[in-house]
Amino acid sequence: MNKSNNVNDRIYQYCKDIKLPTIRECFQEKINDAVIRDINYETFLAELLQKEWDTRRQTAQANRIRRAKFPYKKYxxxxxxxxxxxxxxxxxxxxxxxxxxxxxxxxxxxxxxxxxxxxxxxxxxxxxxxxxxxxxxxxxxxxxxxxxxxxxxxxxxxxxxxxxxxxxxxxxxxxxxxxxxxxxxxxxxxxxxxxxxxxxxxxxxxxxxxxxxxxxxxxxxxxxxxxxxxxxxxxxxxxxxxxxxxxxxxxxxxxxx
Incomplete structure (x- = not known):
């Protein structure tokens, strides 16, 4: 248990240092989900990275819309x-x-x-x-x-x-x-x-x-x-x-x- 916690602490710190906030917040949940689904390492890594990429893309979109200075949002x-x-x-x-x-x-x-x-x-x-x-x-x-x-x-x-x-x-x-x-x-x-x-x-x-x-x-x-x-x-x-x-x-x- 202590070893697992130590590894998780290291993952958390690495994500913080290299600025992967979404992975930092969700990696434990994703690990648990991967165990339940019994998926391979490649799929687990791809899904984890996609989660980070999706969040960054949404944030970038929101920032571009904010910087555009629209008076209101009309889609x-x-x-x-x-x-x-x-x-x-x-x-x-x-x-x-x-x-x-x-x-x-x-x-x-x-x-x-x-x-x-x-x-x-x-x-x-x-x-x-x-x-x-x-x-x-x-x-x-x-x-x-x-x-x-x-x-x-x-x-x-x-x-x-x-x-x-x-x-x-x-x-x-x-x-x-x-x-x-x-x-x-x-x-x-x-x-x-x-x-x-x-x-x-x-x-x-x-x-x-x-x-x-x-x-x-x-x-x-x-x-x-x-x-x-x-x-x-x-x-x-x-x-x-x-x-x-x-x-x-x-x-x-x-x-x-």
Whole structure:
């Protein structure tokens, strides 16, 4: 008994020293299970290592999702596909393969409010995190304010380096407010860094014909549209509002209750 305890103490300490926390916590349980199942050494070792690997993979996924700064968690599995606009329904299967990220191509979800643009964008972003991609979420207004702060604090170059390296950037709410000249130039410059190299998802409630309203510069508007749409996936998200459907369903439940 003392010898067994001594061996277990050594295993525990080795796992602690070489940073195998999952094995450290579960090896005794796994040993007991292996004895009951009468499995060979190779199977026992493989299952023990898989337990550690699974835990590390889950932790890494959770960390990537946390670092992405999503405002809330919305999964693709929670989407009601039949309620999406027709174009989104047709392209849904292709989008969830994340091939556009592998290709470094942009995805633009354009349509009226409430049709699932942000949900789709966040769902794709979370799936990308789960599959090992580095992701960052922000709204366009927040991004522009942040870039202006970085410029005034002389940290813009460091931010550019980070921004350029994300496998996927999700920019929500393009078109809800207009920009001044500085904001438009900063946005154009930073998105140009990623063009053709890394993927950006943009949600917008405005058609491209109306982007001049937010950039207030015809030349800048044309250049921005050209950069963002080159070989991009364009999804028409015009349709009946998701939120309106949910509100009607809720009201009907209240009436029935």
């Amino acid at each position: 693709l599995e929670d989407l009601s596909i039949q309620d999406l606009p027709e174009d989104a329904q047709k392209k849904y299967k292709q989008l969830r393969t994340l091939q556009f990220i592998q290709e470094g191509r942009n995805l633009i979800l354009a349509g009226n409010p409430g049709t699932g643009k942000t949900h789709t964008a966040i769902g794709l972003g979370i799936k990308a995190c789960e599959e090992g991609y580095s992701v960052w979420f922000t709204t366009v207004p927040l991004l522009i304010n942040y870039m202006k702060e970085c410029r005034s604090e002389r940290t813009l170059r460091a931010f550019q380096t980070r921004f350029e390296k994300y496998d996927l950037v999700v920019l929500d709410e393009m078109g809800y407010i207009s920009f001044d000249k500085e904001g438009a130039e900063l946005l154009f410059t930073h998105l140009s860094l990623r063009a053709g190299q890394k993927s950006t998802i943009i949600t917008t409630n405005l058609s491209f014909e109306r982007w001049g309203e937010i950039f207030q510069d015809p030349v800048m508007t044309a250049a921005m549209i050209d950069r963002l749409t080159h070989q991009a996936y364009l999804i028409n998200m015009n349709g009946t509002s998701y939120r309106m459907k949910e509100t009607k369903a809720w009201l009907e439940q209240q009436q029935m209750g």
